Amino acid sequence: MTEPLGTAAELRRALDAGETTSAALVERALARAEATAPRLNAFVGLRAEAARREAAESDARRGREPARSPLDGIPIALKDNIAQAGEPCGCASRILAGYVSPYDATLVERLRAAGAIVVGRTNMDEFAMGSSTEHSCHGPTRNPWDLARSPGGSSGGSAAAVAAGIVPLAFGSDTGGSIRQPASFTGIVGLKPGYGRVSRYGLVAFASSLDQLGPLARSAEDCAAALDVVSGRDPRDSTSLPEPPTRCREALAGDVAGLAVGLPREALAGAGCDPEVSRAVEEGARELEKAGATLREVSLPHTRYAVATYYLICTAEASSNLARFDGVRYGRRAESAAGLTEMYERSRSEGFGREVKRRILLGTYVLSAGYYDAYYRKAQRVRALLRRDFEEALASCDALLLPTAPETAFPLGERTADPLRMYLSDVYTVSANLTGAPALSLPCGFAGGLPVGMQLVGRSGDEATLLRLADAFQRRTDYHLRRPELPA
Amino acid sequence: MSGFETVIGLEVHAHLATRSKLFCACAVGYGDAPNLHTCPVCLALPGALPVLN
Amino acid sequence: MSRIGRAEVERIGHLARLRLEPEEADALARDLDAILGYVAELEALDTGGAPPASESPVTPLREDRAAASLPLERALANAPASDGSAFLVPPVLEGEDEG
Secondary structure: OOOOOOOHHHHHHHHHOOOOOHHHHHHHHHHHHHHHHHHHOOEEEEOHHHHHHHHHHHHHHEOOEOOOOOOOOOEEEEEOOEOOOOOEOOOOOHHHOOOEOOOOOHHHHHHHHOOOEEEEEEOOOHHHOOOOOOOOOOOOOOEOOEOOEOOOOOOHHHHHHHHOOOOOEEEEEEOOOOOHHHHHHHOOEEEEOOOOOEOOOOEOOOOOOOOEEEEEEOOHHHHHHHHHHHEOOOOOOOOOOOOOOOOOHHHOOOOOOOOEEEEEHHHHOOOOOOHHHHHHHHHHHHHHHHOOOEEEEEOOOOHHHHHHHHHHHHHHHHHHHHHHOOOOOOOOOOOOOOOHHHHHHHHHHHHOOHHHHHHHHHHHHHHOOOOOHHHHHHHHHHHHHHHHHHHHHOOOOOEEEEEOOOOOOOEOOOOOOOHHHHHHOOOOOHHHHHHOOOEEEEEEEEEOOEEEEEEEEEOOOOHHHHHHHHHHHHHHOOHHHOOOOOOO | OOOOOOOOOOOOOOOOOOOEOOOOOOEOOOOOOOOOOEOOOOOOOOOOOOOOO | OOOOOHHHHHHHHHHOOOOOOHHHHHHHHHHHHHHHHHHOHHHHOOOOOOOOOOOOOOOOOOOOOOOOOEOHHHHHOOOOOEOOOOEOOOOOOOOOOOO
8 A cells, every 4th residue: 555645744845845746646645545445435536537637737837836835736635515616515415416516615716726636525424414424325434543433523534534644634624523523533633713714605504603614634734724725705605704814824933932721620620521531631731831831720611501502503504504405406306206395305305314314303393483492592592601601711811722522532333323422522622613713623642542632722713823832732742643553 | 245345465576676686696687598597506506605685 | 201202203304394204203203302301401591691692693795796607507417307498396286385
């Protein structure tokens, strides 16, 4: 099997120095994707011909023109819920079988303009609803660190692709933790930008007030470069911030002296969190202290209501967003339906998986007459309280530090029969989506041979501080450089 | 014939005089052939987002 | 005491245009009941008059200018059934509700 690819920064240096070509990198990525497919199932489709053509064009430009961005000529992967013109966009669902997007997501347009080369689409939980990448019509993705375990979800394919060295960078989406938790389970960095930082135009909507697109990579430096490329105002997304693209990569000076990091007492109380995970996160905190940050205790009093709040709001929004899947204009249509209503009902029932149906039903219920105030509106009030908690905590700190997940990667099949238990693994991640805060997971150690991630949550608009802290941590540690042993 | 009560209902549609549609920039070609003025937004394709006129 | 049973799931299923087999409806009723039990803790929480987080956002507006649309063939390219001009669907049957 071909050697794993290094970080995007390393590949950039090699390309600029003439030590390798984009064509060679793309061949390695494709070969490794194919070789690992039976064991990992990280990809749902590859675009080999198009990627090779783009690599050839990139190589022809190199030397004659300056690089378009740090990502120029570098192979990347995109989650299967991001629209790419001329490519399938399946969201790991039967209901989108055969659907080919006629347009590019804004994220994709910007990546193309930057010279990045998409080699394929990665596996996910159907419509991003899940925390294990087991709810996919293509079967589960496996964790490269232990093939009997989940890589996390819903961006498990993207996480596995990076952790296994198939591509240095992949994009995922995060609605309740779907970038950060897989990053934690697979030992890489996952960034959920603040709400509005990256355009959602072309991201298949799950919960419109919570969804964000973001990068997964080995290093904070690569994530910063990726964010710089894809961020910035987009008139096609009314919720995108009216600001130019970020310049986070150039701000990574390695210095975090004077930054205050808050540790929420409710998260580190340990209740429900694997003690090995708590220990690794505490050691991570001490490492940041050695790097010059000061630690202080803060409180987020409404933490215990976050998961319930999340599951009421996200399912309500999902029931609305998924109403478009009706078999009329695209996707799977039930055969031989006698009437229109039967066509809607059977197309949807045959096309959606069990978890998706569960969430649509719950969302429809909480929005229905008689229940709207008690459930949905109440949850939105609790959401306002959570926002206030975070604002108060971040008034005296530059970032908060807590575990990403209460555990390490769990075995495949362990949670699929118990949806509520699966939902509870999002306890530390959902708040950042509910409040719109930027949040990042980075590897901080191992427990039982499995990666542990710690999470940094920041002020609105302040991805830069999170990336600075993560980058400083990675200059002093090497957890992010460790690779799983994949049998040949 | 007395004893009948007349009830009149009015269903009123107001066609807005805009150049583009409510949620997307497709032209309002009233009376044109079907689907000539459609885009990812008004086709409700996966990933499309509305922008209010 | 269960909050939600098969009949209620079927009613919501109808609203969501989902057709569920009886065993499926029962299993989903159990799942939803467990989840609703979990979220019930929000009921007791005093939110102290905090306005819901979703209300009064500012919506940016777009200038009323027409732009290019998708060519007809591209618009219909993913259609499960079309006549080259329109999407074809089964008829609306007598007695079906329009809700």
